[in-house]
Amino acid sequence: MRLKDKVVIITGGASETGRAIATGFAGEGARIVVADINIAGAQETAAAATKAGQKALAVDVDVSVQAQVESMVEAAVAAFGRVDVLVHAASVFLSVPMLECTLEQWNRVQDVNIRGTMLCTQAVCRVMKEQNYGKIVLVSSTAGFRGRVGQQAYCASRGALLAFTKSVGLQMGRYGITINTLAAGYLDTDSCESLKDEPELRKERIANNPMRRLGEPEDMVGPALFLASDDSKYVTGTTLAVDGGIAAFVSGVDF
Amino acid sequence: MRLDNRVAIVTGAGTGIGREICYSYAKEGADVAVVYSSSRAGAEETVAGVEAMGRRALLIQANIADPVQIKNMVDVTYKEFGRIDILVNNAAARNNAGLLDYSVEYWDECINTNLRGCFLAMQAVAPIMMKQKYGKIINVASVMGYRPAMEGRAAYASSKTAMMALTKSAAAELAQYGIFVNAFAPGTIATPIAYQSVDPKMAVSLERLNNCVPQRRRGEAGDMAGPALFLATDESSYVNGVCFLVDGGWAAVD
Numbered sequence: 001m002r003l004k005d006k007v008v009i010i011t012g013g014a015s016e017t018g019r020a021i022a023t024g025f026a027g028e029g030a031r032i033v034v035a036d037i038n039i040a041g042a043q044e045t046a047a048a049a050t051k052a053g054q055k056a057l058a059v060d061v062d063v064s065v066q067a068q069v070e071s072m073v074e075a076a077v078a079a080f081g082r083v084d085v086l087v088h089a090a091s092v093f094l095s096v097p098m099l100e101c102t103l104e105q106w107n108r109v110q111d112v113n114i115r116g117t118m119l120c121t122q123a124v125c126r127v128m129k130e131q132n133y134g135k136i137v138l139v140s141s142t143a144g145f146r147g148r149v150g151q152q153a154y155c156a157s158r159g160a161l162l163a164f165t166k167s168v169g170l171q172m173g174r175y176g177i178t179i180n181t182l183a184a185g186y187l188d189t190d191s192c193e194s195l196k197d198e199p200e201l202r203k204e205r206i207a208n209n210p211m212r213r214l215g216e217p218e219d220m221v222g223p224a225l226f227l228a229s230d231d232s233k234y235v236t237g238t239t240l241a242v243d244g245g246i247a248a249f250v251s252g253v254d255f
Numbered sequence: 256m257r258l259d260n261r262v263a264i265v266t267g268a269g270t271g272i273g274r275e276i277c278y279s280y281a282k283e284g285a286d287v288a289v290v291y292s293s294s295r296a297g298a299e300e301t302v303a304g305v306e307a308m309g310r311r312a313l314l315i316q317a318n319i320a321d322p323v324q325i326k327n328m329v330d331v332t333y334k335e336f337g338r339i340d341i342l343v344n345n346a347a348a349r350n351n352a353g354l355l356d357y358s359v360e361y362w363d364e365c366i367n368t369n370l371r372g373c374f375l376a377m378q379a380v381a382p383i384m385m386k387q388k389y390g391k392i393i394n395v396a397s398v399m400g401y402r403p404a405m406e407g408r409a410a411y412a413s414s415k416t417a418m419m420a421l422t423k424s425a426a427a428e429l430a431q432y433g434i435f436v437n438a439f440a441p442g443t444i445a446t447p448i449a450y451q452s453v454d455p456k457m458a459v460s461l462e463r464l465n466n467c468v469p470q471r472r473r474g475e476a477g478d479m480a481g482p483a484l485f486l487a488t489d490e491s492s493y494v495n496g497v498c499f500l501v502d503g504g505w506a507a508v509d
Contacts (some may be wrong), residue, residue: 013404017315097384165507166504166507166508167507169469169504169507170469170504170507170508171469172469173468173469173470173471173503173504174469174470174471178288185493210426210427210429210430210495210496211431211493211495212430212431215493216493218492219492219493220489220493221490222485222489222490222491222492222494222505223485223490225490226481226485226490226491227483228480231480231481231482231484232481232485232501233478233481233483234442234467234470234472234474234475234478234479234502234503235275235481235482235499235500235501235502236503236504236507237469237500237504237506237507238499238500238501238504238506239499239505240494240497240499240503241494241497242257242493242494243493243495244430244493244494245423245424245426245427245430245496245497247496247497248423248424248426248427248428248430248495248496252330
């Protein structure tokens with residue numbers, strides 16, 4: 001098992017992606033702290049992880065609130081004694097045309113997606129530095145590479161993670177901490193990104209992907225496992241796209 | 256095991272990164288064609304290592320830049336093992352000359368091995384993978400594809416940057432047949448080839464390099480085995496046409 005006895009915090013753990021990663025990691029021997037603002041969903045994920053074979057704990061947290069993030073990390077250390085891995089998948093999505101986007105809407109996206117990332121990363125880095133070991137996996141999106149209609153707030157917040165990863169990577173390397181980002185393409189989940197309400201656009205997205213399909217939450221598990229395990233011991237400060245190769249195609253989507 | 260009964264071709268397998276990749280694949284259950292051009296003794300050692308792990312190994316000599324020899328490499332492997340699941344284009348010529356000092360021949364030697372060789376190998380192996388509706392191609396690029404400027408590396412950096420574009424183009428065309436084409440880019444690595452190609456007057460800078468890398472060390476060949484394994488397994492089920500850095504954070508520094 002590749003994560004035997006490792007202690008893993010997964011934020012956004014109630015989401016389909018978070019749940020797939022939690023159960024996948026539990027199957028590799030990890031003990032999981034499932035964190036989410038949706039505590040009922042986090043408890044379901046924790047139950048699934050426990051069923052997959054390992055102890056898991058659900059924690060209620062709004063990642064944009066510093067005190068709550070600190071409590072989350074304290075709870076992990078209290079329960080399991082250390083924090084080896086953070087998978088930070090918590091984020092909010094917003095699609096509102098540029099000229100209609102309010103400051104309040106903009107701020108909520110940046111508070112959760114950027115400040116939340118900083119707070120979670122900073123809190124676990126303090127513990128990981130003491131351990132001289134840590135693996136941080138941020139879950140971002142290909143919206144951080146390229147533009148999407150109505151998603152200026154979301155795109156900006158996702159792109160920020162790519163730069164954040166580099167800056168933190170170069171500061172934490174000497175303490176045995178790696179940090180990397182996964183850039184997910186369009187995933188076929190219940191989120192807006194799956195385009196379930198827009199069948200024509202969904203069809204175009206699929207035709208415009210070299211693999212002729214959207215991603216599944218399960219497609220994120222292997223890449224997250226790679227970056228959380230010692231297979232990636234010399235990988236830090238970088239971003240790995242999990243998008244079926246969309247960057248290899250010129251865009252054929254008529255927006 | 257993660258590569259049970261898979262068959263891999265690994266070029267540049269007589270030394271450093273190529274050998275470590277062969278070992279990591281064999282450890283996970285794969286049979287390996289060990290391809291070398293001049294490091295025969297090293298390649299024989301790699302073969303022995305693979306066999307010691309209970310897997311089959313096939314020793315093949317090939318000049319990567321030669322289409323006839325590349326075709327032979329693929330044919331011989333297919334004949335011996337009956338399938339080819341994985342191709343690792345790792346062989347590289349690492350030459351070193353100032354821009355004004357390059358002869359055309361010296362330039363071509365680097366570009367032909369690194370870029371044409373990668374293209375030829377993919378072209379030779381793809382029809383087999385298309386028939387299988389399955390294949391994983393892994394190109395070993397370089398940090399110099401991202402940040403090329405180091406004195407004397409014009410041909411090498413150009414070949415590696417081009418290799419990244421070739422990776423995307425091949426992925427775009429081959430994905431519909433169940434073939435994945437990805438690359439990873441090693442940073443500064445303490446391998447024999449890296450030391451041999453270094454100008455002695457740069458030796459001090461080599462030591463200094465350790466401190467320029469966020470992880471405070473140059474990479475080891477073994478650091479490349481995990482990334483090559485990830486891209487060879489089905490854990491990278493939706494990863495295609497990408498190149499990612501394996502450089503200890505070196506290229507992230509502004």
